Amino acid sequence: MREDEFIVHRSVMVEEVLEFLRPKPGGTYVDCTVGGGGHSLEILRRTGGKCRIIGIDRDPEIIKKARARLREFEGSVVLVNERFSNLDRVLNDAGIHRVDGFVFDLGISSFQIDVAERGFSFLKDGPLDMRMDRSGELTAYEIVNEYDEEELARILKDYGEEPLARKIAREIVKLRPVKTTVELARIVSRVYRSVYGNRSHKHPATKTFQALRIAVNDEIEELKKALKKTLNYLRLGGRIVVISFHSIEDRIVKNFFRDNTGVLKILTKKPLYPTGEEIKSNPRARSARMRVAEKC
Ligand SMILES: C[S@@+](CC[C@H](N)C(=O)[O-])C[C@H]1O[C@@H](n2cnc3c(N)ncnc32)[C@H](O)[C@@H]1O
Incomplete structure (x- = not known):
């Protein structure tokens, strides 16, 4: 039995997504x-399978999972292994010119984080990979072992908002080669301990791993490009729903909505957060926040 056969991804803020998306029969x-297809499945159920879903994911292994999960609605679903920054190509190929709603549930899924060999987790030892799409050339190993100290520190600071970026980068460079996720996590933990003692709520490597993942997958540019492209397809009254998991993503969404007022009406002046109950039953929801805008 493979490790990932046991893994389930629990979708975040499903009720809130449905409430704002208001899926209707005939909608796209x-x-x-x-x-894992969780949000898509609920959108399909809400319309009795009478809407059309275009599901995009850059990870080919994840597309297989979505296909299995959405099988009962297969006639209403088109699944495409692509980056969402190419959503224009996906929609043009499918002959779609108008869309009623876009959903972005950013970051990675449990299927990716919980499989050690993908290299996303600082708790499970694996290679420093972190590619969502394993055909990409850049891995976390190259960044950690080949970038100069200054560039490494910049990545940790800009993409992880890591206050100890300089010290961590210096330590990494000193101890190269760093081969595995747990090796890297230990280095970061040592730097944290030397500065803060044992006072840390989150795992000290959280920000470092977030930063490397963003850099490996070019996540900032991906999001900016995709958001811009949605405007060419959204129908009047159509909505963009974005769930993000850290302040860098959330700021991009907030600024994009604000910069397009006039074209977009912001429906969430402040971001929405999961309920306490959801966080209790699914701790991965704790850093989620959702913003929604409507084409006007
Ligand atoms: C949090 S999971 C989505 C979970 C899904 N909403 C559900 O309910 O099962 C995020 C997914 O987005 C994919 N992803 C992240 N960035 C992407 C991008 N730029 N283009 C396409 N897919 C991306 C990841 O591979 C991952 O499978």
Whole structure:
């Protein structure tokens, strides 16, 4: 039995997504991060399978999971292994010109984080990989072992908002080669301990791993490009729903909505957060926040 056969991804803020998306029969919805298909499945159920879903994911292994999960609605679903920054190509190929709603549930899924060999987890030892799409050339190993100290520190600071970026980068460079996720996590933990003692709520390597993952997968540019492209397809009254998991992503979404007022009406002045109950039953929801805008 493979390790990932035991893994289940629990979708975040499903009720809130449905409430804002208001899926209706005959509508076309683009799930830009289809993952395990959880949000898509609920959108389909809500319309009795009478809407159309275009599900995009850059990870080919995840597309297989979505296909299995959405099988009962297969006639209403098109799944495409692509980056969402190419959503224009996906929609043009499918002959779709107008969309009722886009959903982005950013980041990675449990299928990716919980499989040690993908290299996303600082708790499970694996290679420093972190590619969502394993055909990409850049891995976390190259960044950690080949970038100069200054560039490494910049990545940790800009993409992880890591206050100890300089010290961590210096330590990494000193101890190269760093081969595995747990090796890297230990280095970061040592730097944290030397500065803060044992006072840390989150795992000290959280920000470092977030930063490397963003850099490996070019996540900032991906999001900016994709958001811009949605505007060419959204129908009047159509909505963009974005769930993000850290402040860098959330800021991009907030600024994009604000910069397009006039074209977009912001429906969430402040981001929405999962309920306490959801966080209790699914701790991965704790850093989620959701913003929604409507084409006007
Ligand atoms: C949090 S999961 C989505 C879970 C999904 N909403 C569900 O309910 O099962 C995020 C997914 O987005 C995918 N992803 C992240 N960035 C992407 C990008 N730029 N283009 C396409 N897919 C992306 C990841 O591979 C991952 O499967």
